[in-house]
Amino acid sequence: GNTDSERFQMVKQKIPFKYNRPVEEWLQEKGRQLTIFNTQAQIAIGGKDRGRLFQGQLSGLYYNGLKVLNMAAENNPNIKINGSVRLVGEVPSILGTTPTTSMPPEMSTTVMETTTTMATTTTRKNRSPPSIQ
Template identity: 65%
Template structure:
């Protein structure tokens, strides 16, 4: 199950902070983690963008169900597994992928849940507006709209990964194992005293825990299950690009 930490009563937190000049902006994300708990409410993992940007991704337990909520520039988008019982104290693995505003979630061997945000009337309004835009400005407007749409699929300037949910008011209690996020094995890094990681509160390392499922193997399996479009869009963008289109 990979490196395992126990979060005990009162909660704790493991925080990974990207160096300021190395904060990734991503069009797609992959998260996998193993856990065991009996809680009905808890935040397991939260990734936040740089201060003031407001993009985030949060893996949580709400009313005893595991789910993910994220925002990459428009509205909060949620995806939840309502059928699997996950707060039974047994070991479970959850895998999440995001591509733009689309997302998938899988718990253990349950069917993969897909979430595709519904379209809106923007295209109809745009078609009407375009008739009134002077021809010479059409290309400029099209480029601006394309850039705006592109920005609203990007998780901009990721700054921190916080594990344990202590500061979110719902501290996790139980075991977390083998966290994988976009190539970073954060719990492994914590066990190796990585300089970018701070551990606080009631958290302790317990090492390897035997399990039939591992987040590493399931993350690999998940790659083959993901559509090629998701894999193709898993490109890290330069963070020097301005955050255009995120605010009116």
């Protein structure tokens, strides 16, 4: 697969020369920070409040680097769960349980089974992100 630097090199060819330096500085300033959802105040995962509901399993979901499903399993106050949602599989090791697989805890995936939606509220851009304690 393409790494970030390979993607940047491909895009860089299309950036006018006078903008190369500001774009490079901006990217270095950003580091590994994700930018796609930074302006979102809330996301809904799994389905809409109205209309057809989602039924199935979700796993390995990240939102701006946060493990949203793990946060839901840990009853994080920033996560609001609607409908019938339950944890399937192992509970995240942060809760004090020992993983039953040979994978390190940070590699384990939380799976949530849901028939409606989960929502997470985060702060808007230019404010500090929610902290996990």
